[in-house]
Amino acid sequence: xxxxxxxxxxxxxxxxxxxxxxxxxxxxxxxxxxxxxxxxxxxxxxxxxxxxxxxxxxxxxxxxxxxxxxxxxxxxxxxxxxxxxxxxxxxxxxxxxxxxxxxxxxxxxxxxxxxxxxxxxxxxxxxxxxx
Amino acid sequence: xxxxxxxxxxxxxxxxxxxxxxxxxxxxxxxxxxxxxxxxxxxxxxxxxxxxxxxxxxxxxxxxxxxxxxxxxxxxxxxxxxxxxxxxxxxxxxxxxxxxxxxxxxxxxxxxxxxxxxxxxxxxxxxxxxxxxxxxxxxxxxxxxxxxxxxxxxxxxxxxxxxxxxxxxxxxxxxxxxxxxxxxxxxxxxxxxxxxxxxxxxxxxxxxxxxxxxxxxxxxxxxxxxxxxxxxxxxxxxxxxxxxxxxxxxxxxxxxxxxxxxxxxxxxxxxxxxxxxxxxxxxxxxxxxxxxxxxxxxxxxxxxxxxxxxxxxxxxxxxxxxxxxxxxxxxxxxxxxxxxxxxxxxxxxxxxxxxxxxxxxxxxxxxxxxxxxxxxxxxxxxxxxxxxxxxxxxxxxxxxxxxxxxxxxxxxxxxxxxxxxxxxxxxxxxxxxxxxxxxxxxxxxxxxxxxxxxxxxxxxxxxxxxxxxxxxxxxxxxxxxxxxxxxxxxxxxxxxxxxxx
Amino acid sequence: xxxxxxxxxxxxxxxxxxxxxxxxxxxxxxxxxxxxxxxxxxxxxxxxxxxxxxxxxxxxxxxxxxxxxxxxxxxxxxxxxxxxxxxxxxxxxxxxxxxxxxxxxxxxxxxxxxxxxxxxxxxxxxxxxxxxxxxxxxxxxxxxxxxxxxxxxxxxxxxxxxx
Numbered sequence: 001x002x003x004x005x006x007x008x009x010x011x012x013x014x015x016x017x018x019x020x021x022x023x024x025x026x027x028x029x030x031x032x033x034x035x036x037x038x039x040x041x042x043x044x045x046x047x048x049x050x051x052x053x054x055x056x057x058x059x060x061x062x063x064x065x066x067x068x069x070x071x072x073x074x075x076x077x078x079x080x081x082x083x084x085x086x087x088x089x090x091x092x093x094x095x096x097x098x099x100x101x102x103x104x105x106x107x108x109x110x111x112x113x114x115x116x117x118x119x120x121x122x123x124x125x126x127x128x129x130x131x
Numbered sequence: 132x133x134x135x136x137x138x139x140x141x142x143x144x145x146x147x148x149x150x151x152x153x154x155x156x157x158x159x160x161x162x163x164x165x166x167x168x169x170x171x172x173x174x175x176x177x178x179x180x181x182x183x184x185x186x187x188x189x190x191x192x193x194x195x196x197x198x199x200x201x202x203x204x205x206x207x208x209x210x211x212x213x214x215x216x217x218x219x220x221x222x223x224x225x226x227x228x229x230x231x232x233x234x235x236x237x238x239x240x241x242x243x244x245x246x247x248x249x250x251x252x253x254x255x256x257x258x259x260x261x262x263x264x265x266x267x268x269x270x271x272x273x274x275x276x277x278x279x280x281x282x283x284x285x286x287x288x289x290x291x292x293x294x295x296x297x298x299x300x301x302x303x304x305x306x307x308x309x310x311x312x313x314x315x316x317x318x319x320x321x322x323x324x325x326x327x328x329x330x331x332x333x334x335x336x337x338x339x340x341x342x343x344x345x346x347x348x349x350x351x352x353x354x355x356x357x358x359x360x361x362x363x364x365x366x367x368x369x370x371x372x373x374x375x376x377x378x379x380x381x382x383x384x385x386x387x388x389x390x391x392x393x394x395x396x397x398x399x400x401x402x403x404x405x406x407x408x409x410x411x412x413x414x415x416x417x418x419x420x421x422x423x424x425x426x427x428x429x430x431x432x433x434x435x436x437x438x439x440x441x442x443x444x445x446x447x448x449x450x451x452x453x454x455x456x457x458x459x460x461x462x463x464x465x466x467x468x469x470x471x472x473x474x475x476x477x478x479x480x481x482x483x484x485x486x487x488x489x490x491x492x493x494x495x496x497x498x499x500x501x502x503x504x505x506x507x508x509x510x511x512x513x514x515x516x517x518x519x520x521x522x523x524x525x526x527x528x529x530x531x532x533x534x535x536x537x538x539x540x541x542x543x544x545x546x547x548x549x550x551x552x553x554x555x556x557x558x559x560x561x562x563x564x565x566x567x568x569x570x571x572x573x574x575x576x577x578x579x580x581x582x583x584x585x586x587x588x589x590x591x592x593x594x595x596x597x598x599x600x601x602x603x604x605x606x607x608x609x610x611x612x613x614x615x616x617x618x619x620x621x622x623x624x625x626x627x628x629x630x631x632x
Numbered sequence: 633x634x635x636x637x638x639x640x641x642x643x644x645x646x647x648x649x650x651x652x653x654x655x656x657x658x659x660x661x662x663x664x665x666x667x668x669x670x671x672x673x674x675x676x677x678x679x680x681x682x683x684x685x686x687x688x689x690x691x692x693x694x695x696x697x698x699x700x701x702x703x704x705x706x707x708x709x710x711x712x713x714x715x716x717x718x719x720x721x722x723x724x725x726x727x728x729x730x731x732x733x734x735x736x737x738x739x740x741x742x743x744x745x746x747x748x749x750x751x752x753x754x755x756x757x758x759x760x761x762x763x764x765x766x767x768x769x770x771x772x773x774x775x776x777x778x779x780x781x782x783x784x785x786x787x788x789x790x791x792x793x794x795x
Contacts, residue, residue, distance in 0.1 A: 039358025040517035040756065042167065042212065047360035073358045075756045108762045168709035184782045297691055298702050301648055304685040308655050311681060315674045322678060323658050353720045353755060357711030518709060520766070523751030526724065530731055530747060531774060534740075535784050543732040547725075558716075559644045560702020573681075581672045589671035 001029035004091040006082040006116065007056065008035060008046040011129030012097025017056060019127045020095035021063035031060065031067035032089050036081035039073040046078070047071070079115035086122060094124045137259055140486025144494055149192050152185075153491050156193035157498050160200020164216050165208050165510045166521065168352060171201035171217075172457035176340040177525070179465055180532035187469040188484045192491040194462050195445075199251060199492065201458075202401075202438045203499045206243035207507045210236060210430070211363040212514065219401035219437035222409045226422065226429030231364045233425045240369035242379045242427050243434040244503040249380075250387040250435035251496040254442025257391055258449075259489060262478070265450040269475035274583035275594045279603040281576040284453050286607055287397040289565040296614075302561045305552070306569020309339060316574075317581065329541050336464040338533050339570055342546045343563055344457070345529040347553015349522045354554075356518065363511045369504055379431040382412050386435030393436075394443025397455050401440040408432035442492070449485055450475055452575075460567050467571070641702060645693040652685030723754030739789020744771035 005020035007013045017033070024031045033056065037047035048056065048071065060067045072081050086094050098113050106114065117124050143149065159178075163169045175194045182190035205217030210227035223243060230239040272280070289299035312323040313333025324330040371379070386408040393399035412428040413419065422429055447453040452473030454460035463473050471481060478485050503510070533546040556563060580594075587593035595601050609616075659678025704712060727750025734743035749767035757763055778784040 037358075037360035038517070038756070039360050040519055041515050042214065042359060042361060042518075043363050043511070043514035044360035045362060045515070047362065049362045073360050075356075075358055077758070108759075108765075110759060110762075181782060184784065295700075295702060297688065297695060300684070301644075301688040301692055304648065304681060304688050305651065307677075307681045308651055308685060311655065311678055317670050318674050320662055320674045322662065322674065323655065350721055350724060351705065352709045353724050354716040354718070355710045355712060355714070356717070356720070356755065357709055517757060519752045519755035519757035522755055523748050523757075524770075526728065526751045527744060527748045527770065530728065531740075531744065531778075531786075534735065535778065535786070538784075538787075540732055540735055543735070547728060547732065550728075554721075555644065555647075557705040559641050560704055561644070573677075577677045580677075581670055584671045 001027050002032060002089045002091040003027070003029045003093045003095060004032045004034060004082060004086040004089060006035075006078065006094065006096040006112070007033050007048065008078070008097075009048055009052040010046075010097075010099075012099050012127070013129075014055075014059070014097075015127045015129045016095045016097035017059055018063075019125065021060055021065050021067075023093060023095065023125070024065040024067075025063055027092075029065075029092065031065055032085055032091065033060075033067060033069045034072075034078075034082050034085045035069070036072045036074075036076070036078050038075050038077065040075070047073075077110070077112070077115065079112045079119065082112075082116055083119045083121070086120060091122055093122060094120050096124065096126055098126050098128050136482055136486045137490060139483070140488070140490035141493075143188060143483055143487030144192065144491035149189050149487065149491060150494070152189045152193040153196045153495050154498060156196020157200040157203075157495050157502060159193075160197035161204035161499065161502055161510060162200075162513055163197070164201035164204020164220075165513050166204075166516075167208060167214055167216050168348070168518075169521065169525070170458075171198045172461060173344045173348060173525070174201075175458055175461045175465070176337070176344045177528045177532055179337040179340065179461065179468070180535045182465060183468060183536070187466070187471060187481075188487045190465060190469070191462065191484065191488050192495075194458075194465065195488055195492055196495045196498075198458050198462070199438070199441055199495050200499055200502075202251075202441050203244065203247050203503045204510060205437075206247070206430075206434050207240065207503070207510050208514065210239045210243065211366065211508075211511050212361055214361070217437075219405055219440070220434075221402065222405040222433040223430055223437075225409070226426050228364075229423070230425035230427065230430065231366070235425060235427075236364050236366035237369045238371050238375050238427060239425075239430050240366065240507045241371040241504065242375060242431045244369060244500055244507065245371070246379060246383040246386065246431045246435040247438040247503075248496055248500040249383045250390060250438040251442060251499070252493065253384075253387050254391050254394075254439040255489065255492045255496065258442050258445055258492075261395075261446050262450045262485075262489075265446060266475045266478045269451055270479075272475070272599065273597060274579045274586060275597050276599045276603075278576060278579040278583055278594060279597075279600040279607075280451065280453065281572050281579060283603050283607055283610075284397045284455075285565075285568060285572055285576065286610060288568050289562075290610060291398040295560065298559075298561045299565050302556065302563070303565040303569045305561075306566035307573040309334060309566070310570045310573030316578070329539070334545060335536050335542070336461075336468065336570060337536050338542050338545050339549055340461050340464060340567060341529045341532050342549030343553040343556070343566060344461075345525050346546060346550030347557060347563075349525045349529070350550060350554040351557040352518075352522060363514060366508050369507055375427055378418070378427050382408070382428045382432035383435040385411060385415075386432040387439040389432075390436035390439030390441075391443040394440030394455065395446045397447070397453065399440070399443070399455060401437045401456070404436040404440050405433035408436040445489075445492075448473070449477060449488075452477065454568060454571065457564050457567060460564070460571055464571055641696045642693055644702075645689045645696060648685050648692065649689035652682045652689060654682075655685060656682030720754050720756075724751055727751050727754060735789075736787055737789055739791050740786040741768075741771045741775050741791060742789065744774070 035048045037044045163174045205220035206223045208216035209220040209224035213228035215221045227239045289303040290296045389404040389408045393404040412432040413422045444459050448459045466473050533542045662675045731743045731747040745767040752763045
C-alpha cells in the first residue's frame with residue numbers, strides 16, 4: 001500500500017505530512033513524499049531545503065513509517081508532480097494540505113489542491129494547516 | 132587640484148531631475164546586479180533607446196548609477212545564495228556564502244556594502260584626480276597616437292580576454308564589418324548598404340547592442356534554461372561588530388588599490404582584481420584558518436576591488452573615449468548617439484556633462500549604501516521572480532527599444548538577425564565584447580588613420596613617428612607574441628613550485 | 633558525413649568567410665578616388681576587414697578540423713548538460729516575429745502583449761490567467777509611459793482612438 005503526500009514547508013505541508021504518516025501507520029502503508037518545484041525562479045520558498053528536510057525526517061521517524069522523498073525539478077506544476085507520483089506508485093491515497101485562497105487568488109495564482117482533487121486517480125485527503 | 136569644476140558638477144548632479152535619474156539608475160542597477168543572468172551592460176543597452184529623448188547628462192547619470200549599482204547588487208546574491216549575481220562577485224561567494232551559512236550573513240552583507248562604498252568613493256576621487264591628467268596628456272596626442280591606442284584597445288580585448296584568441300579576432304572582424312555599414316563620412320560612398328535606404332545611416336549601435344546582449348542572451352538561456360530551486364539564507368539587518376570593522380578596513384583599501392588600475396586597463400576587467408585581492412587577503416590575514424570557513428576579509432577585499440574597478444573603467448572612457456568593458460562600450464555608444472564625441476576633448480567641450488556625471492557618482496555611491504545596507508534582504512526577494520517573466524521582459528523591452536529608435540519595424544528585423552548572431556556566438560564560443568568594441572571603435576580608428584595620413588600628405592611613416600605610438604606598438608607586439616614567449620620561457624627546467632597559501 | 637558531425641562550428645567559419653567575401657566584394661566595388669585630403673580613401677578599410685575575416689575563417693576551420701572547440705558560454709541560468717531546447721527557442725522566435733509583423737497593423741499594445749505572453753508561454757509559464765493579464769498591463773503601461781514620459785508615440789494600430 002502506498003500513500004503519496006504533497007509537501008511544502010509551512011503549516012499546510014506539515015499538517016499533510018503528519019496526517020499522511022498517521023494514515024500510513026494505520027494501514028501499514030509506505031509513504032512517498034513529493035516536494036517539487038518548477039525551478040523557474042532561483043529562489044523557491046516552497047522547495048524544501050536541508051533544515052526542512054531534517055524536520056520531515058524527525059516527524060516521519062517519530063511516526064515509525066517507511067518513507068521515501070522525491071524532489072523533482074522539471075518545470076511542472078506541483079499538482080502535476082503529485083498526481084504523476086501517485087500514478088507511478090499506484091497509490092491508494094493522496095494527502096495534501098490546504099492553504100486559504102480567495103477566489104481571485106485562485107484565479108491569479110492557481111490552486112494546487114483544486115488541480116490534484118480534479119486530476120487524481122485515487123481518493124484525496126485534504127487537510128487544513130494549523131493556524 | 133582645481134575643485135571648481137567638480138563643485139559645479141555637484142550643482143548639476145544635485146538638481147531634482149538628475150537626482151531622480153540617479154536614483155532610478157541605482158535602483159535598476161542593484162536589481163539587475165542581484166539577478167544572475169542579467170547585468171548592467173544588458174540593462175544599459177536596453178535603456179539606450181529610452182534615453183534619446185532625455186538630456187545627455189541625465190541619461191549618463193542614470194547609466195552610471197546602473198553600472199555602480201550592479202557591483203553592489205551582485206554581492207547580495209553571492210552571499211545569500213552562493214550564486215554570483217555578477218561575474219565580478221564570483222569570489223565574494225566563496226567566503227561570503229560560508230559566512231552566511233555560519234550565521235554571519237549580516238556581517239558579510241555589511242562589509243560588502245560598506246566596502247563597496249569606500250572603494251567607490253575613493254575610486255571616484257581617484258578618477259577626479261587622474262582624469263584631467265590623462266586628458267591633458269591625451270590632448271597632446273596626435274592622430275597617429277590615437278590610432279595606436281585604439282589598435283591596442285582592439286587587440287587587447289580580442290587577444291587577451293577569453294579562452295581563444297582566434298575566436299576573439301573572428302568576433303572583432305564581425306564587429307568591424309558591422310561598423311562599416313553605411314555611408315562613408317568622408318566621401319559619401321555607400322558601403323555594404325546593398326541599396327537599402329534604411330542602411331545608409333549605418334546600423335544603430337542600439338540595435339546591435341540590444342540584439343547581441345539582450346536578445347542573444349535571452350535566446351541562449353531559453354535553449355538551456357537551468358531549473359534550480361534554492362533558498363536564500365534568512366538574514367536580518369546587515370551590521371558589523373567592532374572586530375569586523377577592524378578586520379575589514381585594510382582589505383577595503385587594498386582591494387581598492389587592486390581594482391582601480393585594472394579597471395583602467397583595456398581588457399583588465401573586474402574579475403582579476405577580485406581574485407588577486409582574495410589571494411592577498413588570504414596571505415596577509417591573521418585569521419588565515421578562517422578562510423574556507425567564512426573569513427570576513429575574503430568578502431571585504433574583493434567587493435572593494437570590483438567597485439574600484441568600475442570607477443577605474445571610467446578613466447579611459449571619459450578621458451580617452453576608450454571602453455575597457457562592455458558597459459563602458461555601451462555608455463560610449465550612448466554618447467555617440469547623442470552626437471557627443473567621446474575623447475579627450477570631452478572634458479573641454481562638455482564640462483557640465485563630465486563633471487556632473489562624476490559628481491553624481493559620489494551621490495550615487497551614497498544612495499547605494501543607503502539602499503543596500505538596510506535593504507539587502509529585501510533585494511534578495513527579487514530572486515523569487517520566475518525566470519520566464521524576466522526573460523520575456525528582456526525580449527519585450529529589447530523589441531520596444533529597437534522599435535522606438537526610429538519607429539520602423541525594419542529595425543526589429545535587424546534586431547532579430549543580430550539576435551541570432553548573438554545566439555550563434557554564444558553557442559560557438561565567440562566572445563561578445565570584441566564585436567561590440569569593433570562596431571564602436573572600427574569607424575573611429577579608420578577616421579584616425581585617414582586623418583593621420585591626410586595630415587602627413589600620404590606619408591605612411593607618420594604612423595610610427597611619435598614616440599608614444601612606437602611605445603604602444605611595442606606593447607602590442609609583446610601582447611601578440613606573449614604565448615610564444617611563455618612557451619620559450621617554459622623550456623626552463625627549473626619550474627617554480629606553487630604552494631597552497 | 634561523420635566528418636561533419638560535431639563540427640557545426642565549421643558553419644561559423646563558413647559564415648565568417650561569407651561575410652568576408654561580401655565585405656571584400658563590396659569594397660572592391662568602391663571607386664579608388666584619392667583626394668589630397670584623403671589619401672587613404674574608402675577602399676582600404678573594407679579590404680582589410682574582409683581579408684581579416686577570410687583569414688580568420690580559414691584559421692577557424694583549421695582549428696575546428698583539428699578538434700578545437702569554442703567554449704560554450706555558461707552562466708548561472710544556463711544548464712549545459714542537456715542539448716539545446718530548440719522548441720523553446722522556436723516558440724520565442726515565433727512570438728518575436730509575430731510582434732514584428734503585427735506591430736504596425738494591430739498596434740504596439742496588442743503585439744507587445746502577444747510578444748510578452750508568447751515568451752512567457754515558450755519559457756514554460758502556464759498561468760493562463762495571470763500571464764495574459766501581466767502582458768496587457770505591461771504593454772499598456774509602457775505605451776502610456778512612452779507617450780507621456782518620453783513623448784514617443786508608439787503605434788496604436790487597431791486601437792487608434794480608443795487609447
